[in-house]
Amino acid sequence: MESFGEACRAADLKLTHQRLEIYRELAGASDHPSAEILHKRLQKNMPTLSLDTVYRTLATFEQHHLVKKVETVGSQARFEAQMTQHHHLICDTCKEIMDFQWSSFDVASLPEAIHQWGAIRNKNVTIYGTCRRCQSLKK
Amino acid sequence: MESFGEACRAADLKLTHQRLEIYRELAGASDHPSAEILHKRLQKNMPTLSLDTVYRTLATFEQHHLVKKVETVGSQARFEAQMTQHHHLICDTCKEIMDFQWSSFDVASLPEAIHQWGAIRNKNVTIYGTCRRCQSLKK
DNA sequence: ACTCTTGATAAGAATTATTCTTATTTGCAT
DNA sequence: ATGCAAATAAGAATAATTCTTATCAAGAGT
Numbered sequence: 195m196e197s198f199g200e201a202c203r204a205a206d207l208k209l210t211h212q213r214l215e216i217y218r219e220l221a222g223a224s225d226h227p228s229a230e231i232l233h234k235r236l237q238k239n240m241p242t243l244s245l246d247t248v249y250r251t252l253a254t255f256e257q258h259h260l261v262k263k264v265e266t267v268g269s270q271a272r273f274e275a276q277m278t279q280h281h282h283l284i285c286d287t288c289k290e291i292m293d294f295q296w297s298s299f300d301v302a303s304l305p306e307a308i309h310q311w312g313a314i315r316n317k318n319v320t321i322y323g324t325c326r327r328c329q330s331l332k333k
Numbered sequence: 334m335e336s337f338g339e340a341c342r343a344a345d346l347k348l349t350h351q352r353l354e355i356y357r358e359l360a361g362a363s364d365h366p367s368a369e370i371l372h373k374r375l376q377k378n379m380p381t382l383s384l385d386t387v388y389r390t391l392a393t394f395e396q397h398h399l400v401k402k403v404e405t406v407g408s409q410a411r412f413e414a415q416m417t418q419h420h421h422l423i424c425d426t427c428k429e430i431m432d433f434q435w436s437s438f439d440v441a442s443l444p445e446a447i448h449q450w451g452a453i454r455n456k457n458v459t460i461y462g463t464c465r466r467c468q469s470l471k472k
Numbered sequence: 473a474c475t476c477t478t479g480a481t482a483a484g485a486a487t488t489a490t491t492c493t494t495a496t497t498t499g500c501a502t
Numbered sequence: 503a504t505g506c507a508a509a510t511a512a513g514a515a516t517a518a519t520t521c522t523t524a525t526c527a528a529g530a531g532t
Contacts, residue, residue, distance in 0.1 A: 208499050208508060230489080244511045249490060251509090265404040265459065269519075270489065283450050296444050304460070305435050311422055312464040319458055320404065321443070325451040347479060347528050369518085383482045388519060390480090408490075408518070 198260075205258040215240060216251045220261060221275040226291040228270040264291060265320070281319040287328035294321075337399075344397040354379060355390045359400060360414040365430040367409040403430060404459070420458040426467035433460075 198217050202209045219236055220227070227235070233248045252273055255261040264272045264282070268289060276293060279300055283292040299319060308314065324332075337356050341348045358375055359366070366374070372387045391412055394400040403411045403421070407428060415432060418439055422431040438458060447453065463471075 210499070210509065212510070228489095242511070244513095246491075246512080247510060253491095254509095263406045265406050267402045267404050267410070269410075271406070271408075283447065285451065286454065292450060294444065294447060294450075298444075299438075299441075302438075305433065305437075308422065308433060308460065310465075311431060311433075312424065312462050312466075312468055314460055314462040315425065316462075317458060317460045319456060321447065321453055321456045323451050323453040323455075326449075329451055349480065349528070351481070367518095381482070383484095385483080385520075386481055392520095393480095410518085 201258075201260055205260070207254065207258065212240070212243060212247050213251055213254075215243075216248060217255065217260065217275065220252075220273055223275075224293070226264050226272045226274050228272050230270065232273070279316075281321070283321045283323070283325075285325040285328055286322055287324055287332075290325055292325075340397075340399055344399075346393065346397065351379070351382060351386050352390055352393075354382075355387060356394065356399065356414065359391075359412055362414075363432070365403050365411045365413050367411050369409065371412070418455075420460070422460045422462070422464075424464040424467055425461055426463055426471075429464055431464075 198214060198221075199209055202213065207213065215236055216232065219232055223232075223235075229248045229252055230245065232252075233243065233245045236243050236248070252261060252263075256263055256273075259277065261273050261275050262277065264274055266272055272291065274293075279295075280293045281296055281299070283294055284290070296319060300317075304314065304317065337353060338348055341352065346352065354375055355371065358371055362371075362374075368387045368391055369384065371391075372382065372384045375382050375387070391400060391402075395402055395412075398416065400412050400414050401416065403413055405411055411430065413432075418434075419432045420435055420438070422433055423429070435458060439456075443453065443456065
């Protein structure tokens, strides 16, 4: 990936300390955290960072396609910095979201009828189930 | 489908007027409405129906697998009564959600690695794009 | 049909998640 | 180094959902 600094310059976004740290934290996380969780983690090193800034910054990043909001049935929005094609595994119990690749799906063509609906931009698979950890806890 | 009355009896739920009407309205809707929209529609004929009852009833139905909450990036939860296997087309612009079938996907087997994660319950495709209506409005 | 019990509802208060307002600060072009 | 527009912090405001409490009504047992 190009550097975050370049991406900001390209998008005409000022490169602030907050933006850099929020991006770093999200890019380094693999658990698709909510704004609140990101805020908690970042507060360790940035005690004055406001939750509003986290929300605002994530929204800005989303507009510029630097991060994505993850579809969720829960009440809190969750985010990811992973912008390459991938799919999600979601645990019904702990709500963990894992990424996975499925290239043969990615290249498969859609049912014909879909194209009558409009212009397709992307297709994603979401798999639901119970992760190993939650399976063993249930027994 | 078995009748709603039977489903309630099986789930040990009292068959109230509110529950019946909420279920009917959702089952008859194809637009995956939010609780608020359902409430607005139902108020036409049930002026004293409270929004809380709509939320509470949908949550109860969800627990008993009579309805599903639809995954969404938006702030309002949306619901569907369609419980048979299907997938979603979502318009990036108007947020319309359409159902579609894709049986060859439904029977396809997953990448091997997935099974190490845990027990799979279901797999769904979500397609994003721009619906015909929004395409023509943009020109 | 009548009564009782328990779960369900309406109304509005409370909570949670998110966004807005405003004064201050900071990145960065000049 | 200076100035200006954009970004931030803090807290108020809003939106979505859930909780509390006082009735109310479904359905079990008579």
